[in-house]
Amino acid sequence: MKCEELLAMLNEYVDGTVDPAICQDFERHLAGCNPCQVVVDNIRHTITLYKDGQPYELPAEFRRRLHTTLRQRWLETHAS
Amino acid sequence: MVETDSDEIWVRQAKAGDLSAFEALVSRHEGRVYSLAQRMLRQEQDAEDVVQQTFLSALEHLAGFREESSFATWLARIATHAALKIIRRRQSRDATATVSLEQNTEPQPGYDTIPHPEYIADWRQSPHKLLEQKELRQTIEGALETLDEKHRLVFLLRDVEGLSVRDTAQTLGLSEANVKVRLLRARLQLREKLTTAFGDPARRLVGGHTHEAGAAAVS
Ligand SMILES: [Zn+2]
Numbered sequence: 001m002k003c004e005e006l007l008a009m010l011n012e013y014v015d016g017t018v019d020p021a022i023c024q025d026f027e028r029h030l031a032g033c034n035p036c037q038v039v040v041d042n043i044r045h046t047i048t049l050y051k052d053g054q055p056y057e058l059p060a061e062f063r064r065r066l067h068t069t070l071r072q073r074w075l076e077t078h079a080s
Numbered sequence: 081m082v083e084t085d086s087d088e089i090w091v092r093q094a095k096a097g098d099l100s101a102f103e104a105l106v107s108r109h110e111g112r113v114y115s116l117a118q119r120m121l122r123q124e125q126d127a128e129d130v131v132q133q134t135f136l137s138a139l140e141h142l143a144g145f146r147e148e149s150s151f152a153t154w155l156a157r158i159a160t161h162a163a164l165k166i167i168r169r170r171q172s173r174d175a176t177a178t179v180s181l182e183q184n185t186e187p188q189p190g191y192d193t194i195p196h197p198e199y200i201a202d203w204r205q206s207p208h209k210l211l212e213q214k215e216l217r218q219t220i221e222g223a224l225e226t227l228d229e230k231h232r233l234v235f236l237l238r239d240v241e242g243l244s245v246r247d248t249a250q251t252l253g254l255s256e257a258n259v260k261v262r263l264l265r266a267r268l269q270l271r272e273k274l275t276t277a278f279g280d281p282a283r284r285l286v287g288g289h290t291h292e293a294g295a296a297a298v299s
Contacts, residue, residue: 007194011264035200035285042200042271042279047239048207049274050224055217056115062128063110070106070135074099077139 001029006036014043083108087151095142102142106135109152113159119224119236120163130166134159156241160251167229195268200286201279210278223273227266234259235266 006029012018013026030037058066087108093101113134117127137158138145145154203210210216224232237248238259249259 007196010267011260038200038202038285039197039271042203042275043267045203045207046267046270046274049210049220050240052207053211053220054111054115055221056111056118058110058114058131066110066132066135067103067106069132070103070139071099073136073139074102078097078099
């Protein structure tokens with residue numbers, strides 16, 4: 001396997017859905033190719049960075065309005 | 081996970097009519113929903129509309145939530161559909177937009193044109209250490225903003241919200257092959273930008289070769 005071929009299958013590898021037969025080739029290439037190892041590692045970190053980050057906070061004024069609206073709607077729909 | 085456990089309890093209590101349980105769910109998830117909406121729409125007012133619509137819809141349909149997915153996933157789906165509606169409205173309003181969300185613009189299946197990684201280096205810090213530093217937020221979110229919408233949306237649904245390839249394809253009206261190509265491009269583009277920012281220059285490796293010598297040594 002060449003680096004380019006590995007690159008084309010990167011999604012499947014990162015997602016753990018590579019065909020087991022091909023997976024061995026993949027692992028063998030990775031074991032001997034430092035740049036590919038680092039690229040795979042970088043991509044995993046990239047995904048974690050966005051998945052685990054919660055970058056935006058509700059503006060306080062909007063949050064107040066939101067909770068008031070929801071409470072009113074709740075009381076309307078749970079009136080009976 | 082503890083958080084999922086208490087979500088389930090709160091969902092049950094809210095279904096039984098407990099307003100404070102519903103409010104606890106909103107408080108826990110509002111930041112995440114807002115972040116998703118901001119990342120999809122890049123516009124504060126529209127993001128607020130999505131958050132409000134999402135929780136009003138959750139309130140209305142709570143009884144019908146069958147808990148086959150987590151509450152967080154259920155909310156993310158509602159929010160995604162609300163945000164996509166806004167994106168489609170923008171596209172139809174924007175007369176200069178010639179490429180719609182669904183349009184198949186990738187050279188199919190197109191793996192031959194995947195950009196080669198240029199800056200290859202271990203990062204100086206772990207993702208979680210990086211997330212602790214508020215001043216890096218602009219770098220991280222800025223990298224996401226530079227992606228084309230078609231790449232950004234696929235990345236957000238698949239990698240951030242954890243939808244399957246099939247669900248991502250269905251939600252965006254794309255083929256699964258198209259989702260995969262877009263996802264690979266999105267991941268590689270983000271990796272490049274973030275590694276340029278967070279990579280350790282002292283440990284930079286030479287990329288762009290086939291490295292067959294290295295591979296041959298072990299095979
Ligand atoms: Zn390689």
